[in-house]
Amino acid sequence: MEASFLEDTVVTLLRLAVTDLPQDVSDGIKRAFNKEGNKTAKSQLKAILDNIELARKQATPICQDTGIQIFYITVGSKFPLLDQIPIILTRAVQKATKEIPLRPNTVNPILHKNPGDNAGLHIPWINWKVVEGTNLEITAFPKGGGSENVCQLEMLTPGQGLKGMKKFVIDSVIAAGAKPCPPTILGIGIGGGADICMKIAKEQLLRPIGQRHPNPNIAKIEKELFSAINQTGIGPMGLGGDTTILDVHIDVAMRHPASFPVGLAVQCWAARRATVVVTADGNVQFTSHKVE
């Protein structure tokens, strides 16, 4: 397989991600629109749904904030281009920035300079999982800055426990208010450590809307938080209403006896993600989208 073939596949993946919202997300917003009782809130959800349709039809980015590029990859140890993946992804991001186009969003924190190509200094960021086999699965996850700015970490004490976790999540959503473009999706990671719970939290945002955790105890907390937070009255865009969040996804890791870390990742309604599986002999299948 040629590196340029994989590069072009990733450009297509990024195009799908930023222009075509996954069906489960637009369905979730539609359900919320039908249930919403507040007039202003309904007008906001209507604008969102119209925007999603228009973006899909014109193949233009749903939101101007096309994020900092993050990839989740699961790669077989015998995938032919394994060692070239970082450079291929970087090139694909640079190409996609020009072709789609993406907004140039990488700024050097020290120099305050934007190189204009969405690359440099650890970006694009790759979350690796190496497994047995010969396939490569790539998920593109372009996430906007508004919702990233309200992500939170809280190192609770074990005594504060699950109740403390719920209070922290509710307080964080209330404090975030209109800022993360509600209705949002919440990813919660519990346990591990400071870095691990944040990583788990963000990974939860890859789960489809409506999917409950297989563990019934965790699923119950997801449902509880979902109903409770939708009673805050924050509403779409923080203008008031019944729809504040579209879903809550939680996962857990073992914790240290002295710690109860909780990570909260917040995702705006434009929950953009796209996944492709590439086999060693160059078969390409987009698993998140219908592609002709």
Add this chain to the structure above:
Amino acid sequence: MASYNLTTPISEETIRKLRVNDIIYITGTVFTARDEAHERALEWFHDKKELPIDPTGLCVFHCGPIVRKMDFGWEVVAAGPTTSTRMEMFEDKFIEAFNVRVIIGKGGMGAKTAAAMKKVGAVYGAFTGGAAVLAAKAIRRIINVEWLDLGMPEALWIMEVEKFGPLIVSIDSTGENLFERVHNNVEKNRERVYKLAGI
């Protein structure tokens, strides 16, 4: 809840008629300004240096668009609002310095901005966050771009718009703030939400 079509330059008198929850559509000139453009504009004002455009009666859009250079000039691809609260530290001085009439953004603004709006006669119009394609549809053309050295998102994009909206008036020139109202309501709900979550 009334609906208005406003054409720039907008007069103080027109702005003073608007109330929270009204819906407005803008036709005319809108320019984008985010954190860095606000900072530079205020520096220039302080140094008595003239801005590249006359902002009187115009609308400021908190937006970092995606634009593309074409043969005929710049084309807007996507142009939704960014979170306005980041500009809270500049906006009161900005409104007083430049007599802009509508601040367009998302997420609302605070007491300092509301006070300046009351004093000068300006409103905050909330555009649906993320609805970048809807916004781009109402932008007829890019008139000009200034301060491109700040990068594409932070530059000053001067745009001709037609029926740009709907914008929900969420801070009016009487000092009323819809986001503050929602916030107070959420505070009232807080204890009940805790209980529902089993806390």
